[in-house]
Amino acid sequence: MLELVTPLIAPIVVLHVVIGIVTYVTLLERKFAARMQSRIGPYRVGYHGVLQPIADAVKLMMKEDVVPTAADKPVYNLAPIVFLVPCMFIFATLPFAPGLGVADLNIGVLFFLAVSSMEIVGLFMAGWGSNNKYALLSAMRAVNQVISYDLPFVFSALIPVVLAGSLKLSDIAAAQSGLWFIFYPVIGQLAFIAFIVSTVAAENRAPFDILEAESELVAGFRVEYSGMKFALIQLGEYAHILGASFLGALLFLGAWSGPGPEWLGPIWFLIKAMLVFLLVTWVRWSFVRIRVDQILALSWKALLPATLLLLLATAVVVVWRANAGL
Amino acid sequence: MTGEVLAFWVLAILLVGSALMVVLTKNLFHAVLWLALALTGTAGVFLLLEAEFLAAVQLLLYAGGIVTIVVFAIVVTEKLVGERLSQVSRRITGGAVVSAALVWLIVSSIMERPLAITRAPMSGDLTQIIGETVLTRFALPFELLAVLMLAGLMSAIYFARPED
Numbered sequence: 001m002l003e004l005v006t007p008l009i010a011p012i013v014v015l016h017v018v019i020g021i022v023t024y025v026t027l028l029e030r031k032f033a034a035r036m037q038s039r040i041g042p043y044r045v046g047y048h049g050v051l052q053p054i055a056d057a058v059k060l061m062m063k064e065d066v067v068p069t070a071a072d073k074p075v076y077n078l079a080p081i082v083f084l085v086p087c088m089f090i091f092a093t094l095p096f097a098p099g100l101g102v103a104d105l106n107i108g109v110l111f112f113l114a115v116s117s118m119e120i121v122g123l124f125m126a127g128w129g130s131n132n133k134y135a136l137l138s139a140m141r142a143v144n145q146v147i148s149y150d151l152p153f154v155f156s157a158l159i160p161v162v163l164a165g166s167l168k169l170s171d172i173a174a175a176q177s178g179l180w181f182i183f184y185p186v187i188g189q190l191a192f193i194a195f196i197v198s199t200v201a202a203e204n205r206a207p208f209d210i211l212e213a214e215s216e217l218v219a220g221f222r223v224e225y226s227g228m229k230f231a232l233i234q235l236g237e238y239a240h241i242l243g244a245s246f247l248g249a250l251l252f253l254g255a256w257s258g259p260g261p262e263w264l265g266p267i268w269f270l271i272k273a274m275l276v277f278l279l280v281t282w283v284r285w286s287f288v289r290i291r292v293d294q295i296l297a298l299s300w301k302a303l304l305p306a307t308l309l310l311l312l313a314t315a316v317v318v319v320w321r322a323n324a325g326l
Numbered sequence: 327m328t329g330e331v332l333a334f335w336v337l338a339i340l341l342v343g344s345a346l347m348v349v350l351t352k353n354l355f356h357a358v359l360w361l362a363l364a365l366t367g368t369a370g371v372f373l374l375l376e377a378e379f380l381a382a383v384q385l386l387l388y389a390g391g392i393v394t395i396v397v398f399a400i401v402v403t404e405k406l407v408g409e410r411l412s413q414v415s416r417r418i419t420g421g422a423v424v425s426a427a428l429v430w431l432i433v434s435s436i437m438e439r440p441l442a443i444t445r446a447p448m449s450g451d452l453t454q455i456i457g458e459t460v461l462t463r464f465a466l467p468f469e470l471l472a473v474l475m476l477a478g479l480m481s482a483i484y485f486a487r488p489e490d
Contacts, residue, residue: 072355075359105378106453107382110382111378114382114384128355
């Protein structure tokens with residue numbers, strides 16, 4: 001009976017837990033940003049603002065749903081869904097502890113990368129369907145950035161794959177029971193830096209946020225969205241960044257390994273993912289926006305060759321160690 | 327009717343329908359979106375054949391591909407250049423005849439020699455098998471493909487370079 005029910009219930013549980021975490025991650029970011037800027041942040045709703053995300057959600061649900069007259073209606077209405085679904089699929093393959101997850105695929109990392117790259121289709125539908133110059137410009141800028149930073153992201157994520165010798169996420173986590181890959185001499189640290197930089201870029205956050213640059217494009221591709229559709233886009237965006245944080249924690253920080261009994265594993269994993277998330281947020285609130293050409297140059301001239309070389313070096317080290325019998 | 331057969335028919339209808347919409351819709355941007363759906367459906371077919379690796383690669387590569395086509399679609403539509411360009415299907419009858427003939431050819435050849443219904447059992451991890459064969463038995467064709475793509479890239483740069 002349990003075998004029959006688990007595949008049905010596990011996705012529902014994971015979906016709700018993820019949405020819950022995503023909602024509270026927004027509060028974490030606002031509090032963290034406020035702290036960095038010597039502000040207090042959300043404070044009024046509940047104790048120290050703990051109920052703020054719920055108030056936000058209720059507000060967004062009650063808001064009027066405004067659809068621009070000139071919008072391409074089917075595309076405009078479908079875009080938030082197309083944007084959200086791949087971001088939620090990310091969590092289908094994540095193991096939260098040994099044997100705890102929806103589906104531990106053999107090609108876990110590849111599935112993650114493939115699904116998260118589909119997000120751009122929804123972004124484009126939003127940008128084009130809104131029939132708004134700012135939204136369209138934002139979508140055009142997204143192409144530059146997403147195509148440029150997909151490759152460094154994939155390469156830096158492949159380095160732990162080569163070190164662990166498996167594409168399966170649980171195998172990669174298990175391979176770090178002795179030494180977390182971030183502590184792997186030289187390779188680990190460089191790969192982690194490359195991963196963080198390309199994550200920040202892939203999530204379109206400052207200093208790489210030209211596609212939503214509020215001073216020139218207002219809010220970019222989602223400028224025409226309001227109410228629940230806006231909420232879905234925000235949810236998708238934060239789910240994506242949370243997924244990338246979990247991936248970073250799994251690839252480099254040893255996933256669920258940590259002191260204490262085994263059932264603490266998922267909590268350790270969550271803490272590590274939150275650390276990666278705060279690192280990305282820290283970068284976001286510390287740097288100013290850079291120009292398009294600087295963004296492209298950083299990717300094609302520095303990050304891409306560097307990660308490619310690092311991947312080759314990792315392969316050489318792994319083969320050499322295997323031959324030396326280490 | 328097993329789940330597999332049902333999934334196949336759902337995917338087949340989705341694939342054929344979206345592929346038809348790609349060529350029949352007037353709006354260039356909608357055509358690209360239908361193409362995205364068709365390519366995702368293809369990934370679904372790969373999944374049905376238990377080739378997860380191919381399905382993931384299909385999504386990964388074609389997501390990038392779709393984005394590039396979208397850019398072209400936007401650049402050539404009225405939004406940026408102020409000129410309306412709708413997709414017209416010229417010689418639609420001729421095209422229909424050719425595709426009907428192709429379908430007839432494929433269906434009749436399959437009917438003549440029916441494929442084995444039972445699939446040969448897969449031994450081992452498909453991803454691993456692909457990786458090993460590409461780097462050993464098929465190393466030469468694999469490298470030749472890489473050279474071919476490099477040649478394509480270089481000719482694109484040649485055509486795109488400014489006149490001097």
